[in-house]
Amino acid sequence: EFKPKRIIVTGGAGFIGSNFAHWVANNTDCHVTVLDKLTYAGNPENLAGLDPARVELVVGDICDEALLDELVPAADAVVHYAAESHNDNSIADPEPFLRTNVEGTYRLLEACRRHGKRMHHVSTDEVYGDLALDDPARFTEETPYRPSSPYSSSKAASDMLVRAWHRTYGLPVTISNCSNNYGPYQHVEKFIPRQITNILDGARPKLYGDGRNVRDWIHTEDHSSAVWAILTRGRVGETYLIGADGERDNVTVLRDILRAMGRPEDDFDWVRDRPGHDRRYAIDAAKLRRELGWEPAHTDFAEGLAQTIAWYRDNEAWWRPAKEATEARYAAQGQ
Ligand code: NAD
Ligand code: DAU
Numbered sequence: 204e205f206k207p208k209r210i211i212v213t214g215g216a217g218f219i220g221s222n223f224a225h226w227v228a229n230n231t232d233c234h235v236t237v238l239d240k241l242t243y244a245g246n247p248e249n250l251a252g253l254d255p256a257r258v259e260l261v262v263g264d265i266c267d268e269a270l271l272d273e274l275v276p277a278a279d280a281v282v283h284y285a286a287e288s289h290n291d292n293s294i295a296d297p298e299p300f301l302r303t304n305v306e307g308t309y310r311l312l313e314a315c316r317r318h319g320k321r322m323h324h325v326s327t328d329e330v331y332g333d334l335a336l337d338d339p340a341r342f343t344e345e346t347p348y349r350p351s352s353p354y355s356s357s358k359a360a361s362d363m364l365v366r367a368w369h370r371t372y373g374l375p376v377t378i379s380n381c382s383n384n385y386g387p388y389q390h391v392e393k394f395i396p397r398q399i400t401n402i403l404d405g406a407r408p409k410l411y412g413d414g415r416n417v418r419d420w421i422h423t424e425d426h427s428s429a430v431w432a433i434l435t436r437g438r439v440g441e442t443y444l445i446g447a448d449g450e451r452d453n454v455t456v457l458r459d460i461l462r463a464m465g466r467p468e469d470d471f472d473w474v475r476d477r478p479g480h481d482r483r484y485a486i487d488a489a490k491l492r493r494e495l496g497w498e499p500a501h502t503d504f505a506e507g508l509a510q511t512i513a514w515y516r517d518n519e520a521w522w523r524p525a526k527e528a529t530e531a532r533y534a535a536q537g538q
Contacts, residue, residue, distance in 0.1 A: 205321065205435050207279035209234045213265050213311065214285030215258075216241060218389045219325070219423050221249035223284065226427035228257045236274060239285065240264045240303075248521060249388045265307035271314035280321040282434060283311055286358070289392050290329075293354035294478055295536070304357035305364070312368045321375040323434045324365040328382045328419070328444065329355035333481035336417065341485040342380075344442050351479045362442075369440045377437045381426050381445035382419035382486045385507065387514040389423075391522050392529045395508075398457055398471075399515045400522055402464050406530075409538060412476030414454035417483035421447040422501035432495045446486025447499035459505065463512055475537040 210227070214220040215237030224235050235258045239245045247260060263270045265285050275281065285307060287293065287300045308324065315322045331342045332349030348363075350356040368374040389396045398408035429445040437443060458468040491497050501507045515522060 205280075207233050207321075207434070209236070209278050210434075211236045211238055211274055211278045211281045213238045213281065213283045213307075214245070215239055216245035216247055216249050216260065217284065217288070218244070218249075218386075219384055219426060220284035221388055222386065222423040223282065223427045223430060224250060224258050225253065226424065226431065228253050230428075231431070235259070236261055236278065238263055238265065238270075238274060242287075243525070244288065244390050246388075246521075266302065266310050268310055268314070271310060272317070275314045275318045275320055278320060280323065280434065281311055281315055282323045282325070282430065283308065284325045287354065289390075290352045290354045291392070291477060291533075291536070291538070293352055293357070295532075297353035297357075300353050300357040304354075305360045308361035308364055312364060312374065316368065316372055316374055321439075322365070323430065324362065324376060324378045325430065326362050326378060326380045327355065327358050328380050328446070328484045328486055329481065330359040330362055330380060331484075334483045334485055336415065336483055338483070341487040342444060343487045344444055344490055351481050375439045377433050377439065378442040379430055379433050379445050380442065381429070382421050382447075382449070382484055384423040384426050385420055386423035386511055387518070388521070390529075391525050394418075394453065395456065395460070395511065396515060396522065397529070398460050399464070399512050400526055402461070402466060403516060403519070404526070408457055408461070408471040409474045409533070410453060410457055410471055411474060411538065412480055414457070414473070415452050416480060417450050417452045417485070418456075419446050419484050419486050420449035420451060420456070420504060421445065421499065422507045425499040425501055428500070429491060429497050432497045433491070436495050438494075443491045443495075444486050444488050445491060446488045447502065449504060450483075450485050451504070456508075459508055460512065463505075463509055477538075
């Protein structure tokens, strides 16, 4: 078992990385240095309430080689969450995705190689492309890469770099590819928070295309426990898929949200589809469950959704500053 005492969490002021920082602070005695550029998606408030002796925030760019040479020597491992993460943004302007997701991962790999450190790379199920609605198959670690969007192709490229640095230089790495996360602190550009905050604002939710696209939802805390299990007990050089058997189509999720918030279930707008919109994602997490004994704790989606709705209701001060600009961007795209 690998027992890190100090880790760097890149992107730890974003949605999933900050949840991981909380998880590590609450469940281990490992120290966390968050390295985050604080883009539009990063928010230091996501780390509020954490003991500064346990979790420290360094504001900086993962592409900054000199900064990496300062930080990496003191750490036992780098856990790499930092990314441009939103498909719609990648369609409007791919460039930052190439820079952060591809070049940034390369810079981290090189820093880990120079200083002899381990790296866990956090990636997405979108690298496998999509499945038909009626396909009995789910993604496994053997599924060929077939990414569709500028975002998912930049993540696929980053995965390939990590694999190559392991094979060519023997860098000790692990990789995880997770399905769609939900929970508190998710940016209002993403599907579930966008719809909840629209309803709180008295605006109608917006559904893309025919609404039958399927996503495989997992609570972000379950993603965090899985990443810790892989970092500490996973086999070096291996990839693990993370998912919690949460397949649902978008129109079903949207109607669940509307009902839970006391609105009629057809009180939403159908809007322009996303170009290249992936039809269905589905994860088979048998390897993770079998090898590492991992199990999700949040298995009741209705309960998780109700808690998430309550969180956005109670934390308007957190999401309000981003809402107007996000909706203006969508409106300009007819979405
Ligand atoms: P997010 O957009 O909420 O957060 C990304 C964070 O990275 C932000 O805090 C941002 O400031 C930081 N960042 C961006 N560019 C940076 C740079 N150049 N240097 C340093 N920091 C930078 O994203 P998220 O949804 O929390 O996703 C986190 C990771 O998990 C990503 O790698 C994403 O691909 C992966 N992932 C996400 C999901 C999902 O459902 N959201 C599912 C599977 C995997
Ligand atoms: O599968 C993992 C991926 O999940 C991560 O790698 C990404 O970082 C993360 O953003 C997420 O990607 P998606 O594209 O699946 O998530 P998004 O929240 O953008 O959209 C979820 C689904 O909802 C998708 O089918 C598009 C649809 N949608 C989205 C928005 C914002 C709508 O119908 N209406 C909307 O307003």
